[in-house]
Amino acid sequence: MAKKRNSRLVAAEIIALWMENQSFPDRQLAKVQNDHAFILEVVNGVVRNQNIFQWLERQWLKKSPQPFFRAVLEVGLYQLLFMENVEQYAAISETVDAAKGRPGGPGNAKMINAVLRRAQREGEKVFQLLEKQPAHIRLSHPKYLMDRWTRQYGEAAAIRLAEWDNHPPATVLRIEQSAIDADEFKEKLREGGIEAEVHPFSSYEIFLQLPRGIAVKKVPGYSEGWFTIQDPATSVAVDLLAPRPGEAVLDACAAPGGKAAMMAGRMKGQGELVAMDLHDDRIAVLQENQKRLGLDWMEIVRGDARKPQALDGRTFDAILLDVPCLNTGVLRRRADARWRVDEERIGKIARLQREILDAGAGLLKEGGRLVYSTCSLEAEENEDLVAEWVQEHPEFVLEKTEKSFPPESGVDGAFAALIRRK
Ligand SMILES: C[S@@+](CC[C@H](N)C(=O)[O-])C[C@H]1O[C@@H](n2cnc3c(N)ncnc32)[C@H](O)[C@@H]1O
Known part of the structure; x- marks a missing residue:
């Protein structure tokens, strides 16, 4: 039988890959066989707390180690400073061992050992000092993002x-x-x-909060399609669009199909529901969910919402444009996502969103309605984009907008705007 690999080493390798080429930790984590929960927590914890670790390293080290050794060090620091149920002696010795097998290992292992022992001694002091740091360090977010949220929402x-x-x-x-x-x-x-507790955000849709640590596939009714894992904020856009039985409805950016499934439920199997997406891998997940939920009457189309020729000139009563976005309303779900937001990306994604809105609106029947939605909290992707677009298109009216701001709503961030063709 193959020897079980050192879990700290597995975690450090995933983090080092992310540090070197921004490869999504999720994809690597999906391949982990042993000790999955521990490795998942450590990898996400290290990625999420990058600003705190870099702040600490600036004070404690003369120069920053290479990514692999920095990753090993941070795996150790995370266990000592943030995890309660880890035995400290094992945390230090296994982490130091993880550094040893690489070229330059012995020297770096010595350095890592010294830093971890210092963290063990001075942990409390570290947190006292951290409390005095600016919010972007203390709460480990890009300064750019904190500044932009402060401008938009106040400090x-x-x-x-x-x-x-x-x-x-x-x-x-x-x-x-x-x-x-x-x-x-x-x-x-x-x-x-x-x-399972009924989530307070439930209304037409009923959401249940599961106890921590439950494997979704083991929940009764997974293969029977009795439920979909979904944050309650996803209902904001569907409530606003309110698709009805018998209507022709398009979900133009549909995968993995959470909102499409919700709309299918509202339509009670009557009418046309077209679920479109551009990317093959995403369509495969959409098809899997369609099968699991038994939604054979929903039509899946591979197509580009910016140039929807695949729809062959069809028009719709109701359209959902749940556009790709910067996801700043759902950063708690993806430890690495906060580090990928910058000015250039915001400009680029807003141009794509506008193109999808331009083309999507053209598919509406007279009097038809569309909902433009994101899981972002940036005005350029939301309120500003929609207001400017409606002003330039007097044949449409902006009827209503809804926004979920997580600390107030208690659910993911979301924005939705209801636009009607006159
Ligand atoms: C926010 S996600 C949609 C989530 C989905 N509505 C749900 O509730 O499960 C955005 C989707 O848009 C797709 N997408 C990106 N660019 C697109 C385009 N030009 N045309 C159609 N779909 C696109 C992505 O593949 C992604 O699946």
């Missing part, structure tokens, strides 16, 4: 938002009420030993 709200991002979410599911009655589903969970 106190920007801080609350950054604090929110540092707490990974609980798992929430939405009951597929067209597949199972809500009370019956709750009963099935209870029979399976799962006590």
Whole structure:
């Protein structure tokens, strides 16, 4: 039998890859076989707390180590400073061992050992000093993002938002009420030993919060399609569009299909529901979900929402444009996402979003409605974009906007605007 690899080493290798070429830790984490929960927590913790570790290293080290050794060091620091249920002696010795096998290992292992022992001695002092640092270091967010949120929302709200991002979410599911009655589903969970709380954001859609650490595929009814894992904020856009049975409805950026499934439920299997996406890998996930949920009547189309020739001139009563965005409302879900936001990306994504809105609006029937939505909190992707667009298109009216600001709503960030063709 192959010897189990040192979990600290596995975590450090994933982090080093991310440091070197921004490769998504999620993809590497999906391949981890042993000790998955520990490695997941350490990798996400190190990535999320980058500004704190870099601040500490600036004070404690003369020069920054190469990415692999820096990753090993941070794996150790994360365990000592942030994890409660880790035995400190094992944390230090296994982490130091992880550094040894590489060229330059012995010297770096010595340095890592010294820094970790210092962290063990001075942990409390580190947090006292950290408290006095500016918010972007203390809460480990890019300064650029903190500054932009402070301009948009004020300093106190920007801080609350950054604090929110540092707490990974609980798992929430939405009951597929067209597949199972809500009370019956709750009963099935209870029979399976799962006590799930109804999420306060529930209204038409019923969301349940699962206890921590439950494997989704083990929840009763996964293969039967009784539920979809989904944050309650996803209902904001669908509530605003309110698709009805018998309508022709387009979801132009549909994968993985969470909102499409919600719309299918509202339409009760009557009418046309077209789910389009541009990317093959995303369409594969959309198809998987379609199959699991038994939505054979939903039509899946591969097409570009900027140039929707694939739709062959069809028009729709209701369209959802759940556009690609910078995801700044859902940073708590992806430890690495906060480090990928910059001015250039905002400009680029806003141009793409506008192109999708231009083309999507052209597919509406007279009197038809569309919802433009994002899971971002940046005005350029949301309010500003929609207001400017409607001003330039007098044949459309902006009827309503909704926004979820996480520290106030208690759910993911989301923006949705209802636009009607006159
Ligand atoms: C925010 S996600 C959609 C989430 C989805 N509505 C849901 O609720 O599950 C945006 C999607 O847009 C797709 N996309 C990106 N550019 C596109 C384009 N030009 N045309 C159509 N889809 C596009 C992406 O592949 C991605 O799946």
